[in-house]
Amino acid sequence: MVTHRAALGFAALLIAGLAAPQFGIYPTFLMKCWCFALFACAFNLLIGYAGLLSFGHAAFFGAAGYIAGHAIKVWGWSPECGLLAATAFAAALGWLFGSLAIRRAGIYFAMITLALAQMTYFAWIQLKFTGGEDGLQGVPRGEMFGMIDLTDNMNLYYVVFAIFLAGFFLIYRTVHSPFGQVLKSIRENEPRALSLGYDVARYKLLAFVLSAALSGLAGATKTLVFQLASLTDAHWHTSGEVVLMTLLGGLGTVFGPVVGAFVVIGLQNQLADKVGSWVQVIMGAIFVACVLAFRRGIVGELMALMHRIGLRRV
């Protein structure tokens, strides 16, 4: 069920995630990383396994942030209900976008998702409850299940990490299920998958909805952490960022997006106050470098390296 190497990876991830805040790493930074890591993994489900490049995934990330923020702050819902509602909303939005976008393939798919995301972005600007440019501020953290006090940063950290793990494991299981195998076959050769009798459109749509829902869960969790839902999360820059994280970590690898998210968020954190708007130039340069020289990404290259060493030993 879980291969030997993947089990090792899981164990490392689990230990790193549990121990990291004990080593004095700023928990808010770590939580942001886990949110984006889940976001990138959800995105990777689509590009890495179904071969669909969505350039509008910030739509789900941002929308879920607003829904969770509004439900918790204005309607006074508990955090878990807010997260669930936001995830359900992102799934519905994903179904809507997905059923439109899968009518075209390849480059058109990317352009359609980008345009649809931009449409929702304009909607958030105009709707009153989102607070426009200021965003939805002061979302209370409250108590998870009525017993875990989330105002405590450590409690919140482990809740966020648990949410990430749940999402991550769901994606892992999906990818390695028969459903995931069909997705891969569609990526490799769509006409053949179609001729074997698979309803390709339905598989793509289901993958899209799942990816959108988990992206929404990530966005809603981020709102809980920062107590803020803002336009930035719905902007196409964020869509680009998640593409970059996945590409840098390794398209179609299980752990790649997690590594990519940590590297990108870490870089942004380190650079933001030192170089200002050079951050965008550096992100662009990483994009170019990845596409030109480094298409397997960090984890992909590592795996290829391990494979080569393994072959030599044999």
Place this chain on the structure above:
Amino acid sequence: MFEFLGITPQALYSQLLVGLINGSFYAVLSLGLAVIFGMLNIINFAHGAQYMMGAFIAWMGLTQLGGWLGDSTLQINYWAMLLIAPLLTAAIGIAIERTMLSRLYKLDHLYGLLLTFGLALIIEGLFRYFYGVSGQPYEIPEVLQGALNLGFMFLPKYRAWVIVASLSVCFATWYMIERTKLGSYLRAGTENPRLVQAFGINVPLMITLTYGFGVALAAFAGVLAAPIFTVSPLMGADLIIVVFAVVVIGGMGSILGSIVTGLGLGLIEGLTKVFYSEASAVVIFVIMVIVLLVRPAGLFGRER
């Protein structure tokens, strides 16, 4: 005639004019995207950044160049820039195509999109670093200042010029591709590059020049736009997403189709501003959704 809707004819005409102007930009930009896509099979995400570069080069030539060279009277005027800015931007584009894009043709087309997205981030980030996000004003050339009185409305001369200039460029491009020998090579190259190469035509060179030409169209639109919109590093980013929607609506198979779709959608956007201004930012995306439901390949497109 429109009084019963609470809309004055002046408001209607002026919004239609704005719509026609935006439509001209959509037409030129989507035409550039279509030309590049036809030959290279990539979507040029840097198109918006290259449009912005065109506007910036024009602005630099008029206001900055003298300062740089220590002679404040030295400047390159608007008319010269209509030629120089597209050529300069095209030269940069050609360098990009030769050094980077040409390595990607054998791979999935999505890598071209990702590469040009990264380039767009770099270009925009650099201009933001040096010039900030606030816009720089660019003066309308003297000949085109003022307005014409058409009897039913005042038509600013510069706006009339923008429409005439962009439509002429669109028409010239259409003529070159559909009616000349060079264009026939290009069309053949779009259909089957290997066969065309077998006939002794230098296809890689043709691809390079095509990219340069598409980029030059974007920069040309940028120079035209400089006096209308303020020149800012962000001017291309949001525009290009709308142009993507235009391209999805029109389909990239037909040159004339891109031009007609661009103009038409600009007009519809202008009309929406008159009748229901809240929706004007999203009307093109809504039309895209409808087109996807009714005719997924686009109005002028064909599945390939």
